[in-house]
Amino acid sequence: MEHIITALVENKPGVLARIVGLISGRGYNIETLNVGPTQDPAVSKMTLVVPGDDHVLEQVTLQVGKLIDVIGVTDVTGKRHIDRELILVEIAIDSVARRAEILDLATLFKAAVAGVSQRSVTLQMVGST
Incomplete structure (x- = not known):
């Protein structure tokens, strides 16, 4: 099962690296x-999708929540949310x-044009998984 976890963290260098x-x-x-x-601007929001059972979810949320730069961790898997994937x-x-x-x-294919130059076209597509 995949778990969707959000974390509010201090917007400082190295926080992402420590969590990962x-x-x-x-x-x-x-x-x-x-x-x-x-x-x-001093706070960032991280959204992570972590595969595993409930034990994995518990460990990830507990351990990430203990880090000094983490303000809060929430499991949003069972809550109402919008899940989208984006490709450029x-x-x-x-x-x-x-x-x-x-x-x-x-x-x-219902792609949006994100940019056009003389040598390339950049397309954006959004969908559900």
Whole structure:
């Protein structure tokens, strides 16, 4: 089973490395990891997806919660949440016709154009797993 864990942490250098090192050092895997600032620039929010049983969840939340730079840890697996995956793909183009072909395919697959240059097109796709 996958567990979704969020942690509010101090936005300081080395915090991410300490948390990842702690989890991997205990032999647990991190499936996905996302970190971003909150409204308070001194605080970041981490979202981790950790596979394993309830024992793994308990150990990860307890151990991460003990770190000095961690403000709080929450298991949101059973709570209402939105689960999305995002991919950015940069595709090299060598002609105007190729660019048009790529943009047509983007429309077909409901991809958003994130950027266009003379040499490439960057597409963004979002979906559920």
